Amino acid sequence: MNTHISSENLTAYADSAVSAHERLEIERHISACSQCKIEVDQLLRVRELLRPHKNYPVPPFFASRLIAKLNAENKRSTLSDFVWIAKRLMPGFAIFLAVVWLWASSKTSDVSSVAEEYFASSDSTSAMALLAANERDLTTEDVLHLAVLEPSDSE
Amino acid sequence: MTVAMLTRSDAAEDDLSLIEAFKAGDEAAFTQLVKKYQQQVFNLLFHYAGRKEDIEDLAQEVFIKVYTHLATFETRAAFRTWLYRIAINVSIDHARKRKLRQMLSLDGLTEWARERVAFKNAQMPSPQIAAEQNDLEKYVQRGLEQLPEDFRKALVLRDMEGLEYDEIAKITGWSLGTVKSRLFRGRQRLREFLKPYLEEAE
Numbered sequence: 001m002n003t004h005i006s007s008e009n010l011t012a013y014a015d016s017a018v019s020a021h022e023r024l025e026i027e028r029h030i031s032a033c034s035q036c037k038i039e040v041d042q043l044l045r046v047r048e049l050l051r052p053h054k055n056y057p058v059p060p061f062f063a064s065r066l067i068a069k070l071n072a073e074n075k076r077s078t079l080s081d082f083v084w085i086a087k088r089l090m091p092g093f094a095i096f097l098a099v100v101w102l103w104a105s106s107k108t109s110d111v112s113s114v115a116e117e118y119f120a121s122s123d124s125t126s127a128m129a130l131l132a133a134n135e136r137d138l139t140t141e142d143v144l145h146l147a148v149l150e151p152s153d154s155e
Numbered sequence: 156m157t158v159a160m161l162t163r164s165d166a167a168e169d170d171l172s173l174i175e176a177f178k179a180g181d182e183a184a185f186t187q188l189v190k191k192y193q194q195q196v197f198n199l200l201f202h203y204a205g206r207k208e209d210i211e212d213l214a215q216e217v218f219i220k221v222y223t224h225l226a227t228f229e230t231r232a233a234f235r236t237w238l239y240r241i242a243i244n245v246s247i248d249h250a251r252k253r254k255l256r257q258m259l260s261l262d263g264l265t266e267w268a269r270e271r272v273a274f275k276n277a278q279m280p281s282p283q284i285a286a287e288q289n290d291l292e293k294y295v296q297r298g299l300e301q302l303p304e305d306f307r308k309a310l311v312l313r314d315m316e317g318l319e320y321d322e323i324a325k326i327t328g329w330s331l332g333t334v335k336s337r338l339f340r341g342r343q344r345l346r347e348f349l350k351p352y353l354e355e356a357e
Contacts, residue, residue, distance in 0.1 A: 008335035011342070015313065017320055045353060046342045049295050050314035055194055056201040059211055063189045066218050067182075073219070 005029055005036050014043040170234040177225055185225070189218055196242055202315045203307065204246045205300045213249055217242045240326045243308060298348040306341030313338055
């Protein structure tokens with residue numbers, strides 16, 4: 001009796017994955033070796049039991065739902081790209097806002113000091129001279145500001 | 156060249172043209188790929204993961220990964236091999252996460268322990284009962300689930316999905332010798348599990 005066929009070759013034989021020459025050799029061996037024949041039969045049996053007899057049912061409209069989900073994720077990723085850019089721009093924007101605020105507050109204090117002197121002056125001539133000295137024309141904004149700052153005793 | 160090989164290369168060429176169309180901006184080509192392979196992906200996920208509850212989520216995850224990476228897919232490789240590798244990895248990741256979730260929650264831990272005990276104590280139904288209850292398929296599936304992961308992978312890809320040895324080698328990264336030995340040992344282990352059925356049926 002020849003040595004038994006290796007387990008790898010028996011598996012390949014059961015799967016018809018051997019060359020014609022190997023097939024002949026194995027068939028010659030198993031015709032005389034009951035042990036290897038039982039081994040092959042059981043391999044084939046297990047393989048047969050594993051063979052699926054029906055497909056798993058694909059849920060209806062699976063492809064359509066998948067495409068819809070992909071489209072939604074694409075939109076979400078566009079939005080997250082926007083958020084990412086916004087986050088990167090945030091510090092620069094904050095600095096810009098701070099500069100604008102500082103500039104605006106310095107302008108307000110100018111108007112306030114002019115307004116205080118304006119109301120402190122006793123007559124309109126000196127008030128006009130004061131405005132001329134400050135080289136300022138009263139804008140609507142200044143007038144509104146003056147109205148707010150106007151002291152009650154000036155009426 | 157055999158008829159099977161011709162069919163395989165025809166299918167691969169067909170895939171290649173769909174992939175090229177998708178890369179050129181044709182989104183409908185992707186839908187065609189999904190429709191072509193959805194059945195195989197569902198079968199593989201069911202046989203490999205053995206769960207029905209979240210199978211659609213898993214299949215969606217597989218195709219979303221395909222969509223995301225298709226632009227970088229190297230067309231020298233076979234699409235089906237690549238797709239199966241993604242599906243197997245998604246199944247493995249999902250099983251790991253599920254196990255971890257179970258271990259982290261007290262209820263989950265109890266459930267996991269109960270499942271293990273029930274599984275170990277399970278009695279093999281006689282062939283008659285199995286046939287009557289149409290349970291054999293479920294029992295085979297259960298036998299598969301108790302196999303070590305690599306043996307299960309080999310059996311599912313070969314015996315359930317009908318892949319050739321070289322394809323299995325590419326999907327798993329194993330050598331051809333390893334594919335053969337894992338198939339043999341996997342079948343041997345499954346045979347032990349199904350022994351009562353096989354003996355009574357003889």
